[in-house]
Amino acid sequence: MTQARHSFQIGTGLFILLGFSALAYLATQTTSVANYQQGDTYAIKARFTNIGQLKVRAPVKMAGVRIGSVQSIELDPTTLDAVVMIGIDSRYEEIPDDSAAAIFTSGLLGDQYVGIQPGGSPVMFEAGDEVVLTQSSMQLEDLIGKFLVSGGPAKPGSEPDPSAQDASGPAPEQP
Amino acid sequence: MKTSRRLSIAADALAQIGAVGLFFFSILAAIPKSLRHLLETVRQIWFVGAMSLVIIMTCGLFVGAVLGLQLYDVLSRFGSAAMSGTVVALALFRELGPVVTALLFAGRAGTSITAEIGLMRATDQLAAMEMMAVDPLAYVVAPRFLAGIVAMPLLVCVFNAMAILGAHVVCVSWLGLDNGTFWGNMTATVDVWTDLVNGIWKSAAFGGVIALIATFQGYTTAPTSEGVAYATTRTVVSSSIVVLALDFVMTAFLM
Numbered sequence: 001m002t003q004a005r006h007s008f009q010i011g012t013g014l015f016i017l018l019g020f021s022a023l024a025y026l027a028t029q030t031t032s033v034a035n036y037q038q039g040d041t042y043a044i045k046a047r048f049t050n051i052g053q054l055k056v057r058a059p060v061k062m063a064g065v066r067i068g069s070v071q072s073i074e075l076d077p078t079t080l081d082a083v084v085m086i087g088i089d090s091r092y093e094e095i096p097d098d099s100a101a102a103i104f105t106s107g108l109l110g111d112q113y114v115g116i117q118p119g120g121s122p123v124m125f126e127a128g129d130e131v132v133l134t135q136s137s138m139q140l141e142d143l144i145g146k147f148l149v150s151g152g153p154a155k156p157g158s159e160p161d162p163s164a165q166d167a168s169g170p171a172p173e174q175p
Numbered sequence: 176m177k178t179s180r181r182l183s184i185a186a187d188a189l190a191q192i193g194a195v196g197l198f199f200f201s202i203l204a205a206i207p208k209s210l211r212h213l214l215e216t217v218r219q220i221w222f223v224g225a226m227s228l229v230i231i232m233t234c235g236l237f238v239g240a241v242l243g244l245q246l247y248d249v250l251s252r253f254g255s256a257a258m259s260g261t262v263v264a265l266a267l268f269r270e271l272g273p274v275v276t277a278l279l280f281a282g283r284a285g286t287s288i289t290a291e292i293g294l295m296r297a298t299d300q301l302a303a304m305e306m307m308a309v310d311p312l313a314y315v316v317a318p319r320f321l322a323g324i325v326a327m328p329l330l331v332c333v334f335n336a337m338a339i340l341g342a343h344v345v346c347v348s349w350l351g352l353d354n355g356t357f358w359g360n361m362t363a364t365v366d367v368w369t370d371l372v373n374g375i376w377k378s379a380a381f382g383g384v385i386a387l388i389a390t391f392q393g394y395t396t397a398p399t400s401e402g403v404a405y406a407t408t409r410t411v412v413s414s415s416i417v418v419l420a421l422d423f424v425m426t427a428f429l430m
Contacts, residue, residue: 008221009214015225019329022336023375029358030264030339031367059363066359111363 035059035069041087042127043071046101046114051082052137053112054103060086060114067092070114086114088125096121100133112137198391201312202320208310209317216318216325223284223319223386224326230283231276231330232337238275239338242266243345247352260357261364263342268370272335274422277381280327281414285389288319289410292393293403301394316394320386327382328375335374373429377422384421385414 027033035057051073060068068088076083088095098119105112119133209216246266247259292315295301301311346352365371389410396406 008218011225012217012221015221015228015326016329018228019224019332022329022332025336026268026332026339026371027367030361031365031371032362033367034358034362059359065355 040090041068041071042090042093042125043085043087044125044127044129044131046084046086046131046134047076047079048082048084048103048134048136050136050139051084051112052103052105052139054084054114054137055112058111058113060088060116062092062095062116062118067116084114086131093124095125097123097125097129098133099125099131100135101131102135103137105138194395195387195391198394199387202317202387202390205310205312205317206321208313209321212314212318215314216321219318219322220326223280223288223322224329227280227283227326227330228333230279231334234275234279235334235337236341238271238334239263239267239341239343240345242271242338243342244350247346247350256352257356257360259346259352260342260361263346264339264361264365265370267335267338268365268374270374270422270426272331272338273374273378273381274418276327276331276334276378277385277418277422278415280323280330280382281385281389281411281418284323284326285385285410285414286407288323288386288389289393289396289407290403292316292319292390293396293406296394296396297398297400297403299398311394316390319390320383323382323386323389324379325382327378327385331375331378376429377425380421380425381418384417388414388417 054070054073056070056073058070059066060070068086071085071087073085074083075081086101095116096119098121100117100119102115102117103112104115116131242263243259246262247256250256250259250262292301295311295315301315304311304314343357347354347357392406392410392413393403396402
């Protein structure tokens with residue numbers, strides 16, 4: 001009698017355990033909880049003239065692999081450009097300090113993310129460093145507008161372009 | 176003649192709804208007393224929950240697999256096959272998981288609750304309990320009601336997990352979607368509270384409603400073998416209807 005009682009109690013316990021482990025699996029593996037950083041990050045700074053639809057916690061990718069996330073986005077009151085703090089997982093500490101950051105869109109209308117393209121410098125990024133080479137987000141409206149006005153792609157240097165790259169260096173290649 | 180008959184049918188339906196409502200409150204009143212028979216509740220969780228695992232897991236696997244297959248095919252027409260994982264997860268967590276599990280639960284556990292209590296009624300076991308001053312509401316009905324509320328959310332979690340695995344097998348292993356794309360897009364879009372936990376609330380409500388209907392049908396059955404058969408059928412029919420209607424109402428409030 002007690003034996004039979006034990007067996008269904010253990011079975012019920014196992015069932016409840018299975019249910020909760022399924023819940024834990026779903027919550028941590030399939031929802032945005034999975035994107036919270038476990039472990040340390042270091043922050044580097046990047047300035048963009050236009051961040052488009054970039055949001056806090058947007059992914060930061062290198063070669064398509066997620067290496068961190070956007071920590072904060074602020075407007076610099078003196079230079080009037082957007083300062084984006086990028087948190088990169090500590091295990092990716094070997095990123096050359098002449099790497100370029102650009103804002104890309106996943107797919108045609110998807111969310112925006114920061115893509116980092118590696119440079120060749122022997123010096124690596126430290127916490128608090130600034131990314132010198134940046135490229136702002138491509139604004140679809142600007143492209144369409146320019147195309148409609150000029151009847152073709154804008155001539156280089158013909159007008160100030162808010163969505164073009166910063167003046168501080170050669171632009172990273174568009175993928 | 177005809178209108179009076181219609182009126183009496185409407186009155187019967189109203190009386191039925193009223194009786195279910197009163198039965199619900201008497202279960203609530205009996206719950207404190209039923210906690211003395213906690214082991215009975217545990218046994219019922221084992222019976223309606225753990226014994227339903229096989230059907231829930233099998234159906235979850237196939238529902239997830241067919242969702243992955245269909246959505247991959249449809250979404251690739253728009254060039255967004257990468258979103259397959261996301262759409263599978265959202266559809267499962269918000270709607271399909273709770274509702275399909277509830278319909279399976281009504282068929283697997285609800286019918287057996289009705290048949291068991293109905294046979295207790297037909298063989299006068301409930302009357303015998305009353306004679307021995309054991310409240311059948313506290314000893315028979317309330318544990319099954321509590322077990323329904325506890326077991327359903329757990330079953331939904333298992334169903335969802337199996338369905339995600341099924342979709343993963345189809346999309347990634349079979350159709351060749353990138354593994355990182357599958358998980359990355361899912362984790363970028365699915366929210367733990369608005370998507371996953373809202374579905375869990377729904378499933379707890381479905382579990383309570385199914386257990387309520389099943390115990391009510393068993394408790395009030397005509398004490399014949401034919402009566403038990405009708406009661407079992409009514410359990411499946413009315414819990415399916417009520418679950419789908421309640422799903423719409425709850426979704427409207429939870430969104």
